[in-house]
Amino acid sequence: MTAAALDAAAFLRAARDIIPADRIFTAEEDRSAYDDQMAFPSDAHKPAGAIAPVSVEEVQALVRLANRTKTPLWPISRGKNLGYGGSAPVMAGAVILDMSRMNKIIEIDSDRAYCLVEPGVGFYDLYDALAQKNMPLWMSVPGNAWGSVAGNALERGKGPQPYGDHGATICGLEVVLPDGSLIRTGTGAMEGSATWNLSKDVYGPAWDQMFCQSNFGIVTKLGLWLMPAPEATMTLNLQLPHDSDLGRGVDMLYPLRLRGLIDHDPAWVSYVGIASYVGPRSNWYEGEGLLPEEKGRAIRDQLKIGWWNCQLNFYGHEKVIAAKCDAVMEAIGQHFPAKLTPTTWRKGDDFAGSKAGIPGTLDMAMINWYGGRGGHMGFSPILPADGKAAQAQFERTRKRYAEAGLDYYGAFAVGARSVININEILYDRDDERMANAVPRLMDQLISDAAAQGYSEYRTHISTMDRVAKTLNYGNGAMGRLNSLLKDALDPNGIMAPGKSGIWPARYRS
Numbered sequence: 367m368t369a370a371a372l373d374a375a376a377f378l379r380a381a382r383d384i385i386p387a388d389r390i391f392t393a394e395e396d397r398s399a400y401d402d403q404m405a406f407p408s409d410a411h412k413p414a415g416a417i418a419p420v421s422v423e424e425v426q427a428l429v430r431l432a433n434r435t436k437t438p439l440w441p442i443s444r445g446k447n448l449g450y451g452g453s454a455p456v457m458a459g460a461v462i463l464d465m466s467r468m469n470k471i472i473e474i475d476s477d478r479a480y481c482l483v484e485p486g487v488g489f490y491d492l493y494d495a496l497a498q499k500n501m502p503l504w505m506s507v508p509g510n511a512w513g514s515v516a517g518n519a520l521e522r523g524k525g526p527q528p529y530g531d532h533g534a535t536i537c538g539l540e541v542v543l544p545d546g547s548l549i550r551t552g553t554g555a556m557e558g559s560a561t562w563n564l565s566k567d568v569y570g571p572a573w574d575q576m577f578c579q580s581n582f583g584i585v586t587k588l589g590l591w592l593m594p595a596p597e598a599t600m601t602l603n604l605q606l607p608h609d610s611d612l613g614r615g616v617d618m619l620y621p622l623r624l625r626g627l628i629d630h631d632p633a634w635v636s637y638v639g640i641a642s643y644v645g646p647r648s649n650w651y652e653g654e655g656l657l658p659e660e661k662g663r664a665i666r667d668q669l670k671i672g673w674w675n676c677q678l679n680f681y682g683h684e685k686v687i688a689a690k691c692d693a694v695m696e697a698i699g700q701h702f703p704a705k706l707t708p709t710t711w712r713k714g715d716d717f718a719g720s721k722a723g724i725p726g727t728l729d730m731a732m733i734n735w736y737g738g739r740g741g742h743m744g745f746s747p748i749l750p751a752d753g754k755a756a757q758a759q760f761e762r763t764r765k766r767y768a769e770a771g772l773d774y775y776g777a778f779a780v781g782a783r784s785v786i787n788i789n790e791i792l793y794d795r796d797d798e799r800m801a802n803a804v805p806r807l808m809d810q811l812i813s814d815a816a817a818q819g820y821s822e823y824r825t826h827i828s829t830m831d832r833v834a835k836t837l838n839y840g841n842g843a844m845g846r847l848n849s850l851l852k853d854a855l856d857p858n859g860i861m862a863p864g865k866s867g868i869w870p871a872r873y874r875s
């Protein structure tokens with residue numbers, strides 16, 4: 367038994383004085399349920415148990431107890447961080463602090479377009495609350511919206527909308543620090559603040575981002591800005607026929623994003639991604655090895671899609687978005703043989719989906735691409751907004767997938783100045799060859815990207831140290847700053863050791 371597991375046993379016993387036994391989970395099935403969604407039946411990320419507080423006071427009491435027993439905790443909101451580690455901790459033997467029962471929507475302000483939620487509020491909960499009250503506000507949702515509003519925003523998750531940079535829409539947090547004390551960020555630092563979730567301006571340092579992708583505290587309330595329901599909506603569907611077209615796809619869009627003619631980060635998605643939502647690979651090919659090119663062509667023909675596919679969405683006043691759409695079509699028209707035709711749509715339409723902020727789980731179908739107990743892992747480097755760079759990154763990545771014997775699926779979300787390249791590594795968790803290939807592929811991709819000066823925007827729990835080490839300017843100066851902060855805030859090292867490659871002194875080797 368590891369030291370962490372021993373600490374955890376003492377913690378879980380003493381926790382019964384704080385919360386009832388039916389919210390403390392130590393059975394083998396419970397521990398296995400807080401799964402890392404990986405291919406490998408290893409205990410590398412197995413928690414010692416889980417505990418589910420229902421109030422801020424309980425969270426504080428549990429954190430204080432964890433300091434006494436020196437037990438590592440791993441906070442989750444709903445624990446659906448699929449593709450990046452699910453609900454499992456980096457360090458085996460940690461106790462999951464499962465906040466899914468703290469699920470109150472504390473406030474929705476339709477005039478100033480924000481909400482204040484507890485960590486367990488799911489995208490479906492917020493969607494239902496907005497719908498029931500007929501509020502003129504739209505959410506932004508990730509592709510798979512099974513998780514929580516807070517957990518996803520704290521991971522700086524993304525959605526296909528103007529408010530799609532979820533970390534950037536956070537305004538005002540309530541946080542239990544590793545010593546059990548409670549703070550509020552931003553203007554919420556003032557007793558009776560009238561502007562906590564309204565303004566990111568604040569006197570002195572602003573700390574919201576300090577609690578994103580970090581292990582410096584447990585967020586117990588999160589303010590999030592929402593998009594006022596647009597008067598009208600339009601979409602332009604774009605397709606490019608060849609694998610070699612990505613570069614021009616990026617170069618045609620980023621200047622329009624920069625100038626505000628497009629106001630979300632549109633993504634070029636490779637055809638396997640779209641096919642994977644429609645059905646498993648066996649619909650088209652049952653053979654061994656990579657999907658042959660003629661099968662790829664057959665998929666594209668059947669689904670009427672390009673090698674690269676993109677949706678440009680326009681939101682706002684009818685006249686404004688019509689003018690923006692015209693200007694965009696004029697700017698990019700030369701790249702398309704047929705005249706581009708926008709579609710207008712409404713939130714209630716069948717196909718509106720995530721672009722209308724309607725939560726769904728359709729994207730989960732991708733995990734069945736290879737059949738079996740499907741799995742997927744995200745590799746998501748940040749590139750400059752530059753067609754040549756994107757094309758080269760794609761070629762490099764596809765080559766590595768081919769060496770690993772896996773079909774390539776990637777998307778390039780085009781921002782104003784940078785591109786986030788989200789690659790989905792799809793596999794069958796029960797296929798030994800794939801299970802061995804995936805960690806090697808991840809390692810290779812991280813090295814390849816670092817050699818180009820690209821770091822990831824987010825990574826799986828099994829590669830957090832690996833990615834952190836690539837942030838090596840000044841011989842790892844950022845890592846040293848993170849360690850300094852960690853040791854000052856969390857001297858007993860109880861808060862999510864290893865998250866984002868940040869380890870407390872106790873576990874640092």
Ligand SMILES: Cc1cc2nc3c(=O)[nH]c(=O)nc-3n(C[C@H](O)[C@H](O)[C@H](O)COP(=O)(O)OP(=O)(O)OC[C@H]3O[C@@H](n4cnc5c(N)ncnc54)[C@H](O)[C@@H]3O)c2cc1C
Pocket residue numbers: 441442443444445446447448449452453465485507508509510511512513514515516517518520521522523524525583584585586729730731732862865
């Ligand atoms: C098919 C598919 C498609 C996906 N598409 C997208 C997508 O388009 N965009 C996207 O962003 N994601 C996407 N994801 C990833 C994932 O589903 C989401 O990011 C999910 O919302 C995260 O789960 P959660 O909200 O339950 O967060 P959790 O799992 O609860 O939290 C994630 C992590 O954040 C930290 N954390 C959580 N809560 C707290 C807290 N209260 N205090 C301190 N730290 C905390 C913890 O380290 C935790 O491990 C996709 C996944 C799949 C399977």
